[in-house]
Amino acid sequence: MPLIKATFQNQISFKEFYKISEEDNERTNSSNQLMLDLIEKINEEFPSRTFFGHTSMNHLIIIEKDELHSEKLISFAAFDNKIFIEAKLAEKLSFWKNAKIKVEVNNVNDAVLFFKKVLERLEEEY
Numbered sequence: 001m002p003l004i005k006a007t008f009q010n011q012i013s014f015k016e017f018y019k020i021s022e023e024d025n026e027r028t029n030s031s032n033q034l035m036l037d038l039i040e041k042i043n044e045e046f047p048s049r050t051f052f053g054h055t056s057m058n059h060l061i062i063i064e065k066d067e068l069h070s071e072k073l074i075s076f077a078a079f080d081n082k083i084f085i086e087a088k089l090a091e092k093l094s095f096w097k098n099a100k101i102k103v104e105v106n107n108v109n110d111a112v113l114f115f116k117k118v119l120e121r122l123e124e125e126y
Helices: 026-045 108-124
Strands: 003-005 051-056 059-063 072-079 082-088 100-105
Touching: 003 026, 026 059, 026 072, 026 108, 072 108, 082 108, 100 108
Parallel strands: 003 051
Antiparallel strands: 051 059, 059 072, 072 082, 082 100
16 A cells, blocks of 8 residues: 555554544534545545655645654645645745645545646656
């Protein structure tokens, strides 16, 4: 599986974290389902690539390495049928070091497309 839970936070899987529950309200379950769909789509789109991730509050954070203080590549959060994304901006595109870009998209396909663009830009630097 391309998206693997970081070992420093492996208490529960992504599926368990974003589980759909009768105890949660419809809005929470809708957001959780969107995150589960996003994880599935990332796994489908990158079958031969490994990413490490962890969760913080309702965010899914994808990091460079399986290390506690690894650099964050991108984070996703779902709310009200939207996905909010924050990503590192490639150095050559930014005005200052460690600049970030924030985007709001309406579906999983656009979120994965944005993720691909972020990866392309970051890989151009290395």
